[in-house]
Amino acid sequence: MAIDIQIGDKQTSDIHTNEPLLNLANVEYRVGDKALVRPLSCEVLAGQVSVLLGPNGAGKTTLLKLASGELTPTAGRVHFQGRQLAEHSLSERAQSLAVLPQSSPLNFPFLSEEVVLLGRTPHSTGARMDADIVNQALLLADAEHLRSQAYTQLSGGEQQRVQLARIFAQVWQMQPGKANLLILDEPTSALDFAHQRLILQALRDKADQGCGVLLALHDLNLAAAFADQVLLMDKGVLRAYGSVAEVLQPPLLSEVFGLEFYRMDHPGTGKPLLVY
């Protein structure tokens, strides 16, 4: 398997309108008197990869659930494609917003290709086109060879790639005039190095084609290599929000993660490289 190491430079996409694809305004989420996400505002633009970083329990998953509409904020508003998220019907939203949760509890022996085909549930594009999209999505997530194996028999990393292919299949095409959004919660947690790169590159390519991508990661260097903007959370607070160069500052990271960080240039790509 050839891995494309080339790192996608930020390209300004034509789809880029002034309006953000996803807009969170003063969003807050509390359970009882505990605030899991303190009031914060941020935007995800079409054509960009936005990476959410932070230690365990920082509120990353909660923020992603607020962004995908799975949780309703206790205060503030979430707008998607210019309309409030709650105003989209479920099926309408599913046509342009795909979500990969941290873990998926599928314990029925679907074949991998059947799992990916489930991604086409919101669409009615016909069996032939769906089969075609499933093929390409499987290739994109390097899961083509797993297609006729039972999902329940795959390893954790293989299952994650099949689920990724499902997400890709769900938003394979663009609705006219509407950009797609991918929200992924630690999509690389079970993947080896080569596949981490492969998936991030695939997401980078999706963004370059006009999608918005919002994902939570733990690997600062993957974020540095592929992100357009970085959101850094700690204890429910959005500590920093901006470009890679702005956010990935050793003093700030040391404070948030409680570790000494050093920053240097990657000898191959010239991108920032963080070590601790």
Place this chain on the structure above:
Amino acid sequence: MRRLAPKTLFILLGGLLPLSLLCGLILGPQIILPFELLTSGDGSVVSDRLIIEQIRLPRTLMAGLIGAALAVAGVMMQGLFRNPLADPSLIGVSSGASAGASFVIVLGAGWLGSHDLLGVSAVALGAFAGAALATYTVYRLAAHGSGTSVATMLLAGIAISALAGALNSFFSFIADNHMLRQISLWQMGSLSGVTWSRLWFAVMVFGCVLSFFPRFSGALNALLLGESEARHLGVNVHRLKIQVIALVALTVGTAVALTGTIAFVGLVTPHIIRLLIGPNHRALIPASMLGGAILLMLADALSRYILAPAELPIGVVTALLGAPFFLSLLNQQRKMQGGV
């Protein structure tokens, strides 16, 4: 294990269905070969013709309908709870239906009459209410923010079953002889009382209800991925649950009212079909209907044949076949993932 193409299975089941119907007509205390009826016309044939027309045919057709209904109810529950061990009887639906039906018989039989169509539909209504109440209670207890907890569901099912069982005993205790006979008749699960009028009632109810189930297949497939995943695929999970639970309660309630509690068809049939063609509901739902029909028609024929001229209650036959299968299934699952 290699899978069968759904088309192959449908051809197979389509061939088995008329065969098991034929079995149901031939087997019994007395073996009657239907083609003898066509060739000769003497006296003994007339009574044979009556047995076939008035007893075995409606009864076998009813067995097919009930089998299809119970099997598809099992498929729906397993899909809804995302667990292959869910079954209407395991989570208290059947016992809830029993208690509801007993209640109606004891309190209502006095002024409703007994065996006519009206009586059947009133008992069915009671069984439906009992089934719905039991399902709803179990579901509410097991449901929490992120989905339904299977352990809680099974425990709640046990508790509800026990409660319904106690109510059942209580109703049997206060019932008079006629009611008691009626209660115990369908509690054992019996197809012996089937008449053409009951059959038409069943055809009407199940004809309506069963035609609804296939339209849920896409949504149930998505639901197997997880509740939030299904929502992100555009499925209205809350509405789906309410609809499926109501339809399953109606199906199981009617089946219990007509023929009593018949165990394990709803659990075993979907399993066998799933082993053969995989979990895709588009094929699983219709194939389980066919499979359940075949299974119960054969079980009914066996129940009449094994101890002839006596007749085993069909619930005994299905439990004798189903329980070992269920145990081996548990064992398999334990080996595969070290516990449910």
